[in-house]
Amino acid sequence: MKAMEDKIRSEAHVLPGEILLVDAFLNQQVDVALLQTLADAWYERFGDRKITKILTIEASGIAIASIVAARFGVPALFAKKYDSHNLTGDRHETVVYSYTKCKEYTIAVSRRLLTADDHVLIVDDFLANGCALTGLIELVESAGATVAGIGIAIEKTFQPGGHMLREQGYEIYSMAQVKRIDVENDTVEFEPVPIIRYDRPEA
Amino acid sequence: MKAMEDKIRSEAHVLPGEILLVDAFLNQQVDVALLQTLADAWYERFGDRKITKILTIEASGIAIASIVAARFGVPALFAKKYDSHNLTGDRHETVVYSYTKCKEYTIAVSRRLLTADDHVLIVDDFLANGCALTGLIELVESAGATVAGIGIAIEKTFQPGGHMLREQGYEIYSMAQVKRIDVENDTVEFEPVPIIRYDRPEA
Numbered sequence: 001m002k003a004m005e006d007k008i009r010s011e012a013h014v015l016p017g018e019i020l021l022v023d024a025f026l027n028q029q030v031d032v033a034l035l036q037t038l039a040d041a042w043y044e045r046f047g048d049r050k051i052t053k054i055l056t057i058e059a060s061g062i063a064i065a066s067i068v069a070a071r072f073g074v075p076a077l078f079a080k081k082y083d084s085h086n087l088t089g090d091r092h093e094t095v096v097y098s099y100t101k102c103k104e105y106t107i108a109v110s111r112r113l114l115t116a117d118d119h120v121l122i123v124d125d126f127l128a129n130g131c132a133l134t135g136l137i138e139l140v141e142s143a144g145a146t147v148a149g150i151g152i153a154i155e156k157t158f159q160p161g162g163h164m165l166r167e168q169g170y171e172i173y174s175m176a177q178v179k180r181i182d183v184e185n186d187t188v189e190f191e192p193v194p195i196i197r198y199d200r201p202e203a
Numbered sequence: 204m205k206a207m208e209d210k211i212r213s214e215a216h217v218l219p220g221e222i223l224l225v226d227a228f229l230n231q232q233v234d235v236a237l238l239q240t241l242a243d244a245w246y247e248r249f250g251d252r253k254i255t256k257i258l259t260i261e262a263s264g265i266a267i268a269s270i271v272a273a274r275f276g277v278p279a280l281f282a283k284k285y286d287s288h289n290l291t292g293d294r295h296e297t298v299v300y301s302y303t304k305c306k307e308y309t310i311a312v313s314r315r316l317l318t319a320d321d322h323v324l325i326v327d328d329f330l331a332n333g334c335a336l337t338g339l340i341e342l343v344e345s346a347g348a349t350v351a352g353i354g355i356a357i358e359k360t361f362q363p364g365g366h367m368l369r370e371q372g373y374e375i376y377s378m379a380q381v382k383r384i385d386v387e388n389d390t391v392e393f394e395p396v397p398i399i400r401y402d403r404p405e406a
Contacts, residue, residue: 029256029316030279032272053232059262063279066269069235076233076266113232 003037004153004176005190014188018156018181026125026153027060035064038175039071042121042151045173049148051121053077053114055140057107057132061124064153068123077114079107079139092142096135099128107135109143116144127152127174130161137170154178157191166197206240207356207378208393217391221359221384223329229356230263230328238267241378242274245324245354248376252351255321256280258343260310260335264327267356271326280317282310282342295345299338302331310338312346319347330355330377333364340373357381360394369400 013021025031051072056065057079069076083105091108098105114120120140127133133150140147147170155162155174158181162172177191216224228234254275259268260282272279286308294311301308317323323343330336336353343350350373358365358377361384365375380394 023313024316025278028281028283028313030269030272030281032269032279033276035269036273059265059281062262062265063269063281066233066235066238066266067273069233070239070270070273073236075228076235078231078233078262078266080231110226110231113227 001038001041001175003034007031007034008154008176008178008188012188014181014183014186016183018158018183020126020154020156020178020181020188022125022154027063030063032063032067035067036071038064038151038153039068041175042068042123042149042173043071046121046149046151047072049121050119051148052118053120055079055109055114055120055122055136056124057081057136060126064123064125064151068121068151072121077109077120079109079136082106082108092139094135094138094142097131099131107132107139109139111143114139114143114145118143118145119148120145121149121151122147123151123153125153127155127161127172128159130159130165133161133165137165149173151175156181157195162195166195204241204244204378206237210234210237211357211379211381211391215391217384217386217389219386221361221386223357223359223381223384223391225328225357230266233266235266235270238270239274241267241354241356242271244378245271245326245352245376246274249324249352249354250275252324253322254324254351256317256323258282258312258317258323258325258339259327260284260339263329267326267328267354271324271354275324280312280323282312282339285309285311295342297338297341297345300334302334310335310342312342314346317342317346317348321346321348322351323348324352324354325350326354326356328356330358330364330375331362333362333368336364336368340368352376354378358398359384360398365398369398 054069065076152174180189257272268279296311355377383392
């Protein structure tokens with residue numbers, strides 16, 4: 001999406017470690033008008049999927065999920081993070097490895113709030129190695145619910161998460177796909193042709 | 204606000220420790236339509252204050268701030284939490300004590316994102332002892348910015364935060380004011396007459 005790429009070009013900064021600093025519009029200050037534009041695009045793609053819930057992971061996905069939930073007219077749902085694995089019977093839980101923080105943590109949602117009837121649109125700010133997203137998918141599937149689609153604000157296509165999950169059959173619609181980050185020149189190169197291929201499992 | 208009180212009566216639960224469990228509509232699953240109703244009410248009260256930013260604290264305030272920011276047509280801004288006090292020159296910082304977690308943590312926002320020109324509406328899900336809210340006010344004032352108003356989803360008026368901050372001159376508009384929580388009967392009693400008094404400092 002051009003609006004997202006333009007925003008990254010004009011307001012993001014590149015930091016060592018192939019980090020894209022987007023705190024001016026996505027994950028500390030949030031440009032809500034931009035999020036509404038993303039929400040419209042995801043609604044155009046996924047609006048016919050009988051979505052019942054928008055799922056994300058705290059904290060930086062919450063703003064996106066809230067605005068998208070408003071667009072779809074359904075509740076937003078946030079998986080919570082826990083430092084320790086503390087299995088209680090009333091939650092769906094899974095363990096996620098964070099490359100950013102170099103440690104494992106547990107994510108969980110209440111069994112009351114995610115059930116087999118749900119058709120879930122998962123959204124998040126970034127997709128890189130795919131660990132957080134894989135965890136969210138596991139929560140949905142352990143509830144017997146359906147992953148109806150995945151919306152990502154910024155995908156780093158030079159990392160494997162998006163490719164791996166598309167091969168597994170998940171439909172991911174990323175609003176910007178970053179092919180290369182050049183730290184020395186503080187520039188970002190986007191995929192010239194959007195990567196959208198996915199292989200749905202045979203019915 | 205009746206809609207908020209009705210929601211608490213029908214979907215909240217009372218837990219030992221005077222805790223109000225609102226994860227079905229406010230801080231794990233979010234009823235976005237309800238938040239839009241709150242946003243409308245805050246806009247009616249604070250819409251003439253030349254608000255430039257909606258500020259909250261991660262994580263549970265983010266959904267509210269995002270929907271309110273959409274209503275006001277301004278960015279949302281999230282103070283981030285840190286376990287340690289790690290003073291860097293590029294952030295406004297303050298230390299907050301959490302009664303829920305019985306420990307101190309640091310909250311911070313980038314100096315780039317909060318400046319003396321800002322008129323800030325602070326929003327949060329709960330107001331009880333007022334520690335988090337006091338921290339947010341300190342961030343705004345250390346930036347030289349103006350606290351133009353405070354919107355709270357649920358205030359526990361049997362705890363001192365709201366009274367203390369109104370006496371200091373802050374205008375707080377709470378959508379539900381819980382006077383008493385009865386754990387044995389799983390019921391909540393609201394203030395019969397809303398507490399709205401505040402004393403503006405003389406100009």
